[in-house]
Amino acid sequence: MPRSTRTPVIIIGGGIAGLAAAARLAAQGIPATLLEAKARLGGRVHTIYQGSTPIELGAEFIHGQNKALMKTIHEARLSVREVCLRHLLFSEGTLKKQTLFQAIEEVFDAIDLRKPDQSFRSFLDAHVFDEQARQIALHYVEGFNAAHADRISVHALLHAEQAADRINGSWQGRLTRGYAGLVRFLERRINNAGGRILPEAVVKRVTWKEGSAEVVYSHRGKPKTETGSAVIVTLPIGIWKSDKVVFQPAFTEKRHAAHELEFGNVSKIILQFRRQWWPKSLDGFIHAPAEPLPTWWTSGALLTGWAGGPHADVLLRLSPARLKALCLDVLSRIFSEPRSRLESRLLQVHTYDWLRDPDVRGAYSYIPVNGLELPKILAAPLCDTLFFAGEAMVFDAQTGTVFGALESGLRAADEVIKHWRETR
Ligand SMILES: Cc1cc2nc3c(=O)[nH]c(=O)nc-3n(C[C@H](O)[C@H](O)[C@H](O)COP(=O)(O)OP(=O)(O)OC[C@H]3O[C@@H](n4cnc5c(N)ncnc54)[C@H](O)[C@@H]3O)c2cc1C
Structure with a gap:
């Protein structure tokens, strides 16, 4: 039998959306466990260093001056350099x-x-x-x-x-020491506020009903189970499309929306x-x-x-x-x-x-013809139990950005917090 643990909120995915959600929940004193498939956090934010030079294998630019992202960068005291346009x-x-x-x-x-x-x-x-x-x-x-x-x-x-x-x-910036600084900051925030982060935890199945969910995952090859009253899902659209994570009961409308949404290379x-x-x-x-x-x-x-x-x-x-x-x-x-x-x-x-990364399977999403409603369909919570975030689940068509992922994670955390307060 897999070992089972209980936490009120389970977050699937440790990219910017999942980390932002976990940091906000932790700041509100709501216990949460974040399950991330990889040994590293950040997802499509992936900075490596050659000496002191940051090399951005994923996200690199700060596109414009989104409030939530600029506020987080400011709080993290990360220095930003304007890009030569x-x-x-x-x-x-x-x-x-x-x-x-x-x-x-x-x-x-x-x-x-x-x-x-x-x-x-x-x-x-x-x-x-x-x-x-x-x-x-x-x-x-x-x-x-x-x-x-x-x-x-x-x-x-x-x-x-x-x-x-x-x-x-049209303004573009870069984090002088790389986007990884943002990941480290969010990770510190979560840890300092008592949140729990579990790397190398590959989620396989989510069985849910109103008010409770059971998440089955493999941790360093060993089967484990985590149960909670809410789950925030931040899986990339490439993973939604692959049906690698099974939801029981399945949600047909969201699955269709994920299949219709484009995930580009x-x-x-x-x-x-x-x-x-x-x-x-x-x-x-x-x-x-x-x-x-x-x-x-x-x-x-x-x-x-x-x-x-x-x-x-x-x-x-x-x-x-x-x-x-x-x-x-x-x-x-x-x-x-x-x-x-x-x-x-x-x-x-x-x-x-990124296409052959088994936890992403592409670069980022874009909206197909007549698809403006798809992000909203994907982002809508289910029975106050399943909540959704990620770069694709933004409402202004600006998919595929770090700030969109960050805002979506904060939005999903706020939905959980609202429900949490109403029911306690
Ligand atoms: C090459 C490239 C360049 C980019 N450049 C920019 C840029 O310059 N500026 C910008 O703003 N944006 C850029 N982006 C987009 C930006 O990186 C993404 O929009 C954003 O990082 C996505 O964050 P996320 O949290 O939604 O998803 P992700 O970062 O993909 O996080 C999802 C997490 O879920 C994990 N996961 C997957 N399956 C499972 C599972 N079964 N169990 C547990 N965990 C799982 C993944 O490992 C991943 O860590 C770029 C993206 C790419 C690929």
């Missing part, structure tokens, strides 16, 4: 300055929420745009949203842009050089829509390559050696430098395969 376009063999957002705005201005929803691809096909603006908008939508243009909803895109405008979304490759060899005037972002790795950005001696959506699907099939060779080829074209010279300056290549 110079955008250069590599086209026809030359690098030139690009007013990226002007082109994107031109295209987005034509989205009309009064018209039926459609995919971004159908929308582009139905309108006449300057060819370069069209290419840039397509490159931006696929890259930023990890999306396929023929699946992503234009209504969701516009809602997300409007929501981004409300938080000064990203390929992120970080080339760490011995020192910065390119001129400071090229610092910022480089967009090369015709290249297999179409987006690049600089940070100290790091050059990071990024592809989302269809480009990422292709790159994720390459071996690490082939990927490295491809990166060097692309950079050699962009910077007009011989490949051998680039290679001699290279210290290390870092990448992480």
